[in-house]
């Protein structure tokens with residue numbers, strides 16, 4: 409309790425959720441919407457109802473089981489798009505952490521507000537942080553592009569405002585064909601304004617050529633998608649057999665997760681990250697979608713450290729000047745946690761997971777006349793059928 413006996417916002421939410429207990433939620437509490445507390449409570453039923461999102465219940469997308477326990481509880485600390493309290497569940501079978509229940513797809517315009525960072529990550533807005541990240545990401549991209557042919561075709565799934573495609577255009581071969589896909593109209597418009605070729609829609613639905621791309625990227629995308637298995641299967645069909653897909657996503661086997669998982673972990677990004685992985689659950693997802701796993705390792709990122717602290721400060725109603733020291737614009741905190749994460753990454757515990765997956769050479773989905781020739785065993789239920797993993 410804070411001075412005067414009033415609960416802090418965090419205590420209030422635990423009490424709302426667990427009928428007074430602040431600690432029983434992690435074993436016994438199922439999701440329950442927290443009532444509006446404070447001035448908002450008197451604004452009338454219609455307005456109050458609109459503060460909550462339409463939610464839908466889901467199960468583990470990897471094992472398709474409903475055998476999970478709550479591991480974290482929190483609000484939309486970053487954008488305050490609703491009054492809902494969200495629960496992160498951990499699948500007991502595969503270790504996947506997933507938001508359940510989660511917003512309906514129809515709520516996307518609300519949970520991705522106009523000021524969402526992926527819609528406008530620019531040098532003008534983010535200054536030095538943008539320049540440093542651009543150099544780092546360009547170096548990573550150039551490594552993944554090594555060995556591509558002069559006329560390579562590269563697909564960026566969930567390209568946002570086209571940040572990575574612009575880097576590829578900047579340092580890559582001028583003959584490369586760069587194509588982006590994103591489901592958000594605003595992001596697509598921003599990317600197109602910079603001259604990029606970006607398609608609006610889901611990779612599952614857009615009519616793109618099969619067996620066509622030499623490299624696909626899903627950089628901090630898989631955690632946002634509605635159906636990760638179907639998304640990966642769609643990408644697999646678009647790649648040429650033998651070509652690679654690079655996935656970068658938050659790592660739940662990290663020190664920042666262990667320290668902040670109860671509520672504030674930046675990787676939860678409540679309520680926009682729907683599925684969060686460790687090495688094992690990401691490998692299982694890849695195999696289920698018919699990919700071979702070349703490598704899964706970790707890479708350095710300060711972002712979840714910075715946002716874990718940001719979220720804790722927001723929830724404790726700390727002064728804004730201090731909260732502002734822990735954002736994507738805060739070069740000091742980003743630098744400090746980069747240094748820490750470099751050490752952790754060398755121990756195999758970096759902030760992000762990076763998977764290099766490959767469409768099997770023998771995975772031919774179509775003959776010349778378009779008939780199905782050899783559908784991947786994974787699509788017929790053979791999860792490990794196309795994999796080289798033991």
Ligand SMILES: [Zn+2]
Nearest residue numbers: 468471499502
């Ligand atoms: Zn599972």
